[in-house]
Amino acid sequence: MEEHRARKRFGQNFLSDPNIIRRIIDGIRPQAGELMVEIGPGLGAMTAPLVERLGHLHVVEIDRDLIARLHENYTAERLTVHEGDALKFDFGSLGAPLRIVGNLPYNISTPILFHLAEFAEAVKDMTFMLQKEVVMRMVAEPGTEEYGRLSVMLQYRFRMGRLFDVPPGAFRPAPKVMSSIVRMVPLPVEQLTATDEALLGRIVTAAFGQRRKTLRNTLRDFLDEMDFEALGLDAGLRGERLAMAEFVAIANHVAAKGARAGTAA
Structure with missing residues (x-):
């Protein structure tokens, strides 16, 4: 199959550094039989090692060319492909406890994080690669320049942790920004004390x-x-x-x- 060209409208930057990929997978620590979904598998840099460790993986992908590639490379027993926009996808339909991972498109990072937060009760954890600037806002403390609506609303629902940074050179094409890996673990319902x-x-x-x-x-x-x-x-x-x-x-x-x-x- 011919080489896939990254599409700007989908915010595509494909992870290509094997050492970074290994480090991310080690950070996720997928276990055989776990229920996991990858958002935006792209060219499958993380998909392949995830399928290998899990046995079966769900993916959500919007690009039809990439979907065709995935069907060519994986059987239905190993990979379930959900075609469509992750912003509109019902993650609750996959079951629980669900683990969610992905290299999220930077151009829709905030709306997709709020969308995913709606499914927190069914989620075990989420591990994402995002623009470092966004991750710093997600984990920011009061009184800092980065602290804002995203910080408060996500920290109300999740325990947040920034794992490590990923340089632009780890991608193809290289973005103009530094990226970071963030983990989000839903807090127990009893800790959610807002009445409305x-x-x-x-x-x-x-x-x-x-x-x-x-x-x-x-x-x-x-x-x-x-x-x-x-x-x-x-x-x-x-x-x-x-x-x-x-x-x-x-x-x-x-x-x-x-x-x-x-x-x-």
Whole structure:
């Protein structure tokens, strides 16, 4: 089969360094019989060693040329190919406990991470390669420049860990950025203390919507001065100063206030 040319619209950069591939597979530690899905297998750099260790692997791929290659190289007993967009794929349909891995397209990294978070209850862990800048935001701590909506919302649901960096030269074609490997392990349900997770999401989005503005301005639709006092929060702070637990406390306070107002009505 002729050489596949990377397609910019799919954000394709194919991993080609055997030492990096080995290091990633060792980090994932796939065990025979485990239920695993790879997002965007590409030319199969990680697919081959994963199939070898697992026995069977699911993959989600959107590029029809690459899908044809996969069918040519693997039998249905070894590889199940799900053709389509990972952003629309129902990962819950594969069963549980599910392990998810992949070299995620950098151009859709944030929306795909939020999509995957919806299936956290069925997931054992996720290991991804992403642009280093995105990974630094995912694992960022309060008060740092990288800390934002992505940090708070993912850290609410997952224990995050940055494993190691991958240089541009490990890919073909080489991207213009450094990449990193990140692992995400869903937290136990009992640790998810937000009474309304959708409300938490709206509050976090508002808090980081205008980074230079204080909480008094960004959260004015949710909190008044009495609320800040009740929460023991300085209304003059900016969103990046608050820990994830403080955002949860705000969301639960707003939810309780709404419930009281509903009862009074």
